Amino acid sequence: MKQVTFTLSAALLGCAAIWQATDGGRAVTAEGARRVQIAENPVHVPPVSLETMDGSLQMWPAQGQPILLEFIYTTCPTICQTSGGDFAELRDHLTDKGLDVPMYSVSFDPVTDALPELQSYGEAHGASGQPWTIARPETDAVAGLLDLFRVTVIPDRWGGYQHNIAVLVINPNGEFAGAYDTRAFADIRSAVEAML
Incomplete structure (x- = not known):
């Protein structure tokens, strides 16, 4: 059970990191995220x-x-x-x-x-x-x-x-x-x- 909990925790942390890095899933790359932020914040x-x-x-x-x-x-x-x-x-x-x-x-x-x-x-x-x-x-x-x-x-x-x-x-x-x-x-x- 500890292994399952650890695996799920690691997966959730990884998904959170991806979500953050892709600006909420709106960009695939850091450059893409930069472009989304620029458009939204002139x-x-x-x-x-x-x-x-x-x-x-x-x-x-x-x-x-x-x-x-x-x-x-x-x-x-x-x-x-x-x-x-x-x-x-x-x-x-x-x-x-x-x-x-x-x-x-x-x-x-x-x-x-x-x-x-x-x-x-x-x-x-x-x-x-x-x-x-x-x-x-x-x-x-x-x-x-x-x-x-x-x-x-x-x-x-x-x-x-x-x-x-x-x-x-x-x-x-x-x-x-x-x-x-x-x-x-x-x-x-x-x-x-x-x-x-």
Whole structure:
């Protein structure tokens, strides 16, 4: 009987841990749980100055319209290049549906990613500045932005970074309100349409 009680207790504890880790069974992964929490608890985005790839400064986010963004570093040889291609496809998908949504690829390595690097990344991925631009914040704003948008950046041993990637949504009220897989075009379009 003790063995049965122990087994049932262990099973209940395991189920409770799974329930907690999957945000009540609504997400299969920790990233999925993060995305559910973001959607349910929008967070105000304070104004930030960004230097765009054309050298202009923009105060961001501009309220009154949804904004899509991703965090990158331009010298990334792998995931950022893939997500840049995905962002270009997303831009085309939204434009084909008549949605002109501001899109930003924001560098979290603004010291390395100077204006020539931003321009080169933009040219490589077909970002013309409208609706999609490549930008960098001031160095002292990076940590706060990464924390706000729940982006994890870990330096690797080769001068690069390991980091998570997603299409992040700022709603027209200037709140961080969504995170999506980079290829979830239909879901992102639905979210944008619901905000217009």
